[in-house]
Amino acid sequence: MAKLFVLLVIILGVIALAQLMRVYELSSKLTNKKENEITNRDNRLNAKLMLGFMLFLFIGFIWLMLKYGWTGRGPAASVHGEQTDWLLNLNFVIIIIVFFLTNALLFVFAWKYVKKPGVPAFYYPHNNKLEMVWTVIPAIVLAVIIILGLRSWNEVTDDAKDDAIRVELFSYQFNWNARYAGVDNKLGKYDYKLTDDASNPLALMTTETIDKSIELMTSGPNGIEDLEAKLNDPKLVFSDKIRTEMEERLARKEQLIRLLHQMKARHTGETDKQAMDDFITDTLFLCKGENYEFTFRSKDVIHSAYIPHLRAQMNTVPGAITRFKLTPSMTTQEMREEKNDENFNYILMCNKICGGAHYNMNMIVVVLDKAEYKAWWKLKTEGAKDPANSKMYTTFPATFGESYYKTLQSAQEEMQKELDAAKVAEEVEGEEGEDAEGGEVEGAPAA
C-alpha cells in the first residue's frame, strides 16, 4: 500500500512538473522570452546566490571545525604520531588558507563581475608576470611541504632500533592475533604450510610442527590417505562436482606434502628455540615508551593494520612481510583521562576491504605503563624459561591488563545482547559476531 502511495505521489509530481513547464512555456511565448537570453534579473539572482553559497560553505566549514576539530581522534599516542600531528596541522593551516582565499576569490568575482548592461568585459588574454607569480609561489610552498614531509617519512620508515621489541601481527578473515617474540626477542620462523588451526594457527616452524603437519597431511582427517580411500571406495558415490573438487584437493595436498618433506630435510632444529618461547595473544599489549617493531603477516587476503590513535598503518600482504615501527607515548589509562571516557580503548582496525565482516575485524590495543607491562610480561613468559620443557604457546591468563579487556568484553556482550534481541531472526550474524570475539588462540590446547 505504501509503495503504491509513493508511486502515486511520484507520478503526480511528474505530471505537476510537466504542467508547470507547459505554463512556463506558454508564458515565455507570450513574453517572447528565449531560453538562451538570460535576463538581468536571473543573472543578478545567481550572482547573489554565488555569494550566499560562499558564506554557506565557509560558515559550514567553520561550524564543523569548531564542533568536531580537525583531528577528531584526539591527541597522538605515539612518538612519531606527535610529529605527524604537528605536520598535519601545519599542512592544514596552509591548505585552509588556500581554500578560503581561492574560493573567496572565485565566488566574489562570480558575484561582482556579473553582467551589467553597458559595461563590457575587459579583454585580458594573458600576463606572463602574473602567471609566473602563481607558478612560483605554489612551487615554493610545495617545496617546504615536500622537505618537511620527507624528513618525517624517512624517520618513520627507518629501520627499527636493535633493542626494539619484536611483535608479529597476524591477520586473517576476520580477526587479528599478536605474536610476541618472547624472552629472546626473536620471532620464530614460520611457513604457511605448517598451519593447523587447532595446534599451530600461526604456522610456526619447529621439528615438532613439521612432523605433525606431515602426519596430518598424510593421515589426518581429509588427509591424502583419507581422500584416496574415499575416492577409490566403490561404495561411495559422489557427484561430478564433488569428485572433481576432491581430486583437486588431493592434487594440492600431494604437491604440498612433497614441499613439507623437503622442508623437513632442510630443517636443522637450530631455530626451534626462537619459536618455542613465542606467545600469542588476541589483544595487543604495549608498553609506554618502549620501541616496537611490528611485522605483519596475512593468512588469506590483504588486510591493513590501522591504529588511528597511534597514527600507524600498514597493510598485511599474503606471501610477504611488511613492517612498521612505533613507540607508544600515552597509556590507555592516560588516554581515558584525556578523553574523559573510562570505556575508551585503543583499537587496531582492518583498513583494507577483506570480505563481508571487514568492518568487524579489530583488535583491542592496550598500552600499559612500565610496571604493569613488566608484570604482564612476566606472567606471559614464565612458562617459557626452559624452552626444552615448556610447551609452545604459553597460555597463562593475563591478569594484568585483563581488566581493560574485561570492561570491553562486558560492553561488547551487552551490545551483542541488544543486537540479538533486535534481530532474532538473523542467526548468521550472531555467529560471525562470536568469531570476531576471538579467543580461540588463547584457548588453544597447551599440549
Added chain:
Amino acid sequence: MGAVAHEAHGHHDDHGHHEESFVSKYIFSQDHKMIGKQFLMTAVFMGVVAMLLSILFRIQLAWPGEESEFLSFFLGSDWAPNGVLSEDMYLGLVTIHGTIMVFFLLTGGLSGTFSNLLIPLQVGARDMASGFLNMLSYWFFFISSVLMFVSLFVETGPAMAGWTIYPPLSALPTAVQGSGMGMTLWLFSMSIFIASSLIGSLNYIVTVLNLRTKGMSMTRLPLTIWAFFVTAILGVLSFPVLLSAAVLLMMDRMAGTSFYLSDIIVQGEMLTQHGGSPLLYQHLFWFLGHPEVYIVLLPALGLSSEIISTNSRKPIFGYRAMIGSILAIGFLSFIVWGHHMFVTGMNPFLGSVFVFTTLLIAIPSAVKVFNYITTLWRGSIVYTPAMLFAIGLVSTFITGGVTGIILADSALDIAIHDTYFVVAHFHIVMGMSAVLGMFAGVYHWFPKMYGKMMNTRLGYAHFWITLIGAYGVFFPMHFVGLAGAPRRYYDYSVYESFDGSTFEMMMDLNVIITIFAIIAALGQILFLFNFFYSIFRGPKAPQNPWRSNTLEWTTPVEHIHGNWPGELPTVHRWPYDYSKPGQEEDFVPQTVPLAEGEEEH
C-alpha cells in the same frame, strides 16, 4: 532534414549512404554526433543506477541495522533480509557504484559523449577519422555496460572487492561470494570497456592530428580539444596496462597461475600458489588508476574552460599556460601512481619519489585554477546553467585539490590512508568536479546535440540543489575520516565498544551526509525531467545560442551528415576573441578573418 542532408552529400561523396534507415541512423550510426548522444544516453542510465546504489548503502550507513522498505524494495529478501542490507551486498554496492561512476559515467560518458560530439565539430572535420571504429567503440561500451549492469543480478552477487578489485580477495571466490560469477562478469565487462576506450581514443587522436580544417593550427584549438586530445593519449597509454592486470587476474582465477597469489589459506583450504605478489597487481592497476583520474578530470576542465570563457565574455586567461598545464598534468599523471601505495609495504624510498612527483602536480593545477579565476575577473558574466556548473567545478577542484596535498604527503598518509578523508577528497576533486563539468557540458551543448533548448530555470534549481547537496555530502566526510573512520565499513557502530565520543560523532555526521545525499539525488530528477522533456518539447535552438566563437556553432541546427553544408570553414583566429576592443560584437567567431592591422592575440 532529408533535403539538407542530400544537399550536403552533394559536396562530398565519401559519406556514401544517402537513404538513412532507422537502424543506420539511430542504432548502428556512424555519425559522430549520434554516437556522442548514444554515449550520453547510456552514461545517463548507468549514472542513475550508480547513484541509486549509493543511496542504498548511504541508508545503511546512516541508520545501521534499521529496517527500510526502500532497501527491501530494491534488493529483495536475499540481499536485504527484513529490509536490512546484507554485509556482502554492501560491499557489492560500493564496488559497482565506484566502477560505474569512474569508468562508465565519467570515462565512457564524459569523454565518449563530448569527444565524439565536439572533436569533429570544433576542429572542423566532417566526421571522425573512422566512423566505423567509432561505432564499434560505442557498441563495445554498450556491451560492457550491459554486462556490468547484469552482474548486479547474479545469484552470488556482483563483484565485492572494491572498485580497485585487489587480489587475493578478488581472485578467491571462497574469500567473498562476489568474487565468483560477479567478478568474472566484472573482468569481462572491463576488458570490453578497455577495448572500447582504446578504439575511441585512437580515433580521437588521429582526428585531432589529421583532420583539422584549414587554418586550425594546434595553437588555435579550443581548450576542450586540447583536453580531449591529452585525455585520449593518456587512455591509449594506460588502459592496456589495466587490461594486462585484468588478464593476469583472470589467469590466477581460472588457470591456477600465481601472479598475484602466494602462501594463502582461505576458508581452511591451503592453496599451492607460491611466489606471486598482490603488489604487482596494485602497481599495474594504479598505473592506469592514476592517469584515469585525469582521464576523468581533464575533459571536464576542458569543457569548463570553454564555457567560462564564453559566458564571462572574456578570452580564457593564459591560453598557452592552460595548454602547458594540461600537458604537464598529463605527463606527471604517469609517474605518481605509487601514492596510492604508501602503506602497502612498498619500498619507502620509492614512496618518497612518489611524494615528490605527486606534489608537483599541484603546480599546474594551481595555474589552471588561478587562470580560471582571472578569466572571471572584470568579466561580464552571463549565468547560463552551464556557467553555474563550470564555476561549481572550479570550486570543487580547489576544495578537493587542496586535501590532495595532505594525502600526497606519505608521512601524513599513514594516519589517514583509506579513511573517509580519502573518500571525501576524491569524490570532491574527481567525482564532483567531473560530474559538474559533465552537466555544464550537457547544458551548454544541448542545443547542438538536439537542436532544442533546455529550460534555464530548472537548470538553476538543479545546479543549486546539486552543489549544496554534494558539498553537504562530502564536506563532513573529511571530519569522519580525520576521526579515523576506515572506508568500506558496513557499520560504524562498531565504534561504540571502544570509543564513545567518536561513535556519536560518526553517527551524527553519517545521518547528515545521507540526508544531503538523498536531497542531491532527488535534485537529479529535475535534470532528468528537463533533459528528456526538452529533447521532445524544448523550444527550438538558434544557431549560436551562447554567442560563442568556436566552429560547432557555425553548423546548421539540423544535424546533417558531414556537419557543414558546402565547404569546410576556414579558421583565421584563436577561439577566444571575446570582447576584443575595436570589434562591433563582443564575440568574433574563428571563421572571421583578421581585420587589417589586427593582432591575433
